[in-house]
Amino acid sequence: MKAKATVVFLISTIFFWAACSKSPKTSPKTITTTPTTPVVVTPGPPLPNTVDKTDTLKVMAYNVLSYGDLCQGSTTTLNGYFKIIIQYAQPDLLSCEKMNAFPLSSTLPDNLADNIRDSVLNADFPGRFAIATPTNTADGSNMSVLFYNKQKLTYVKTEVLYPYITDFDLYKLYYNDPNLAITHDTTYLYVVVNHTQSGTPSTTRDMQVSTYMATLRAKFAYFPNLINMGDFNTANSYEAGYQSVITSTDTTKQMSDPPFYPDKTVKYPAEWEDNSSAYAAELTTTTRALATVPNSCGTSGGAKSWYDHIFISPWLVKGSNYMSYIPNSYTTIGNDGKRIGVDINSTTPQVNTSAPAAVINALWQFSNKYPVSIKLLIKANRNAYSIADPTEKN
Secondary structure (H helix, E strand, C coil): CHHHHHHHHHHHHHHHHHHHCCCCCCCCCCCEEECCEECCCCCCCCCCCCCCCEEEEEEEEEEEEEECCCCCCCHHHHHHHHHHHHHHHCCCEEEEEEEECCCCCCCCCCCHHHHHHHHHHHHHCCCCEEEECCCCCCCCCEEEEEEEECCCEEEEEEEEEEEECEEEEEEEEEECCCCHHHHCCCCEEEEEEEECCCCCCCHHHHHHHHHHHHHHHHHCCCCCCEEEEEECCCCCCCCHHHHHHHCCCCHHHCCECCCCCCCCCCCCCCCCCCCHHHHCCCCCECCCCCCCCCCCCCCCCCECECCEEEEECHHHHHCCCCEEECCCCCEECCCCCCCECCCCCCCCCCCCCCCCHHHHHHHHHHCCECCEEEEEEEECCCCCCCCCCCCCCC
């Protein structure tokens, strides 16, 4: 009887460990108590030979003002400004929205993604950056591209959520956990990058965002580690597209705009276009006061609205699965809260000291939009325990 009990115990143990294991090369297994609620497993002791490590992942979204269409000058000239910005911001995940469309099969100099990777990102930080496979199923005039720090992250795949005017893509990556070879438990990160239709009324962009958010909610039983970032062109929090991101009947599928929650530095309802002074530090458009200086390629009027956002899932708010948003890390780079109606580099009403003068000038020269960023804290998995990632539905 004792031998039989030992065999049963060993078999049970094997099945338990198998249920907790996730591999980067296969789809993760899902263990749920209901269709929307993941099981929370109590961590065990660290496994032998694992290391205790924490890491920071800096995420940055940036509308690059039709980079590559030559309106602002050559890419060589723009790359000089962009290098200064990247050297200062040091992102690990960078989305570039509104790049001029380019043939996906092209090589340098026509491949604008390769140009940014080689002449900007890896010129600043040699060998660090790679490109997540871009798409242009919509055959749009502009594209979004995601770049990532391959020393910290590994790219898995790109999925087109909704191709309308431009592609709204979902990217899947995972953290290069130093213990992965021992735990076989992978920490995934999903990223949606988008650039919606601008203008009034908001009908088209509302449809764009609402459609891909419905696709996301159908795809996942509950949201995993998920970021939704880019230029949303929103004038206020009432817009249906914005509401489709932050509201859901299932709280595991609603996303947070960090300044509102969890940071609570601003409150809903929010009218940032009609009441810009209340959101002065968050405004992202525009870095330029005049429509003709430094060129005539972008909008003018100084800081006046908040188009660019980085939304995060409940898991990232709570730190449920080895990644968590670092409180108050949300930043509008180069905005000191005193830029309403003036250039980013204006000396009135005061000198902008939120970044070095060279960075402030580069931001003014490179784009009419301010980039936004957040930081994520990542903890190495030492015990092969984690909440099960939701199964991806097609």
